[in-house]
Amino acid sequence: xxxxxxxxxxxxxxxxxxxxxxxxxxxxxxxxxxxxxxxxxxxxxxxxxxxxxxxxxxxxxxxxxxxxxxxxxxxxxxxxxxxxxxxxxxxxxxxxxxxxxxxxxxxxxxxxxxxxxxxxxxxxxxxxxxxxxxxxxxxxxxxxxxxxxxxxxxxxxxxxxxxxxxxx
Ligand SMILES: [Zn+2]
Ligand SMILES: [Zn+2]
Numbered sequence: 001x002x003x004x005x006x007x008x009x010x011x012x013x014x015x016x017x018x019x020x021x022x023x024x025x026x027x028x029x030x031x032x033x034x035x036x037x038x039x040x041x042x043x044x045x046x047x048x049x050x051x052x053x054x055x056x057x058x059x060x061x062x063x064x065x066x067x068x069x070x071x072x073x074x075x076x077x078x079x080x081x082x083x084x085x086x087x088x089x090x091x092x093x094x095x096x097x098x099x100x101x102x103x104x105x106x107x108x109x110x111x112x113x114x115x116x117x118x119x120x121x122x123x124x125x126x127x128x129x130x131x132x133x134x135x136x137x138x139x140x141x142x143x144x145x146x147x148x149x150x151x152x153x154x155x156x157x158x159x160x161x162x163x164x165x166x167x168x
Pocket of ligand 1: 082084090094
């Protein structure tokens with residue numbers, strides 16, 4: 001699940017306002033190894049996050065698949081199975097020796113592709129609240145999430161409730 005969640009956090013960051021320290025913190029939070037970004041790496045990662053945006057904003061399944069295919073065309077590397085540290089067999093999407101940007105490209109592109117196979121093309125989205133930059137992976141039971149948080153959902157509900165009544 002690292003790929004889609006990491007992708008969502010990178011996209012949210014680029015929509016909110018890219019910052020290289022915040023990007024490093026995102027990589028750390030998702031346990032990406034050797035996550036230090038130099039200036040060039042930070043710029044490449046920002047460009048990559050820009051390219052992931054359409055995956056979360058896509059309206060149709062075909063659009064979403066097309067957006068992920070474009071990521072795979074650039075980011076796919078050589079996946080392999082591993083059991084390191086006594087873990088159950090799991091997939092690494094790129095050799096460990098690759099630089100951090102290449103590994104992040106591989107794990108986000110590959111992870112999103114696998115996720116979309118399992119989710120029938122759904123369960124990725126952007127918060128419906130006006131001007132909220134957050135995109136999300138919908139892990140809810142019914143898969144009908146529209147907001148990043150209860151807070152954004154409540155805000156919109158209250159606003160609809162107070163919708164202006166026409167005055168004369
Ligand atoms: Zn691992
Ligand atoms: Zn929101």
